[in-house]
Amino acid sequence: MYGWGGDSWGMGGWIVMAVLMVLFWGGVITLVIVVLLRRPRSDQGTTALRPSHHDAERILNERFARGEIDETEYLARRTALRRPE
Template identity: 85%
Template sequence: MYGWGGDSWGMTGWIIMAVLMVLFWGGVITVIIVVLLRRPHSDQGTNAVRPSHHQAEVILHERFARGEIDETEYLTRRTALRRPE
């Protein structure tokens, strides 16, 4: 009998340890990847949060460009969006 438990686990102990080590390091790498992907990218920075009226104007402009609304409706809605709240 060598060591603490002798040879009771044999090759099974080595296989279990190898599988657990792979699972552990796989978990560590997964956590690191998730943290890096959730971090804001450099191109998003502080300008990533835009006022909601800006996004609404972009959508309104796209609808006008596609011909879904006419110029009168476009100007009326844009004026309404730009009014102070």
């Protein structure tokens, strides 16, 4: 109507719009896949947040060395920490 040929961009406009639409939806799908892959799985998330056995034993040793717990409590807790789950 206001352009030079009366039919705007013609066939080239349709091709550009189709390519842009494919690029847009491809980007959206890629973003969704990346977000889903970066989320921690249920079996990974809990172990990563939990302190390791060695950290717990190190803290127990420090508490015993400072005199916060006696030998009986120290031995009982160390045995509990070393027990397989």
